[in-house]
């Protein structure tokens with residue numbers, strides 16, 4: 245079953261892997277295709293590096309989630325200019 249992706253605007257392969265995202269997981273899987281999720285996984289590393297996010301911190305994890313929601317277009321936009329300067333889609 246294909247998913248209508250809010251990120252790329254196309255119908256695409258659904259995400260099949262477990263994301264360990266808690267309550268967000270169902271929403272992500274319903275709205276985001278597999279290629280866009282892959283793209284986020286690359287972006288996530290950059291977000292963590294550029295903003296020097298400590299994932300041991302609750303606030304750090306929230307920050308990553310905020311970026312994720314913005315990147316996947318399921319949440320409000322955030323200022324990700326730091327990352328976008330360096331971001332090169334594959």
Ligand SMILES: [Zn+2]
Nearest residue numbers: 249252277280
């Ligand atoms: Zn997509």
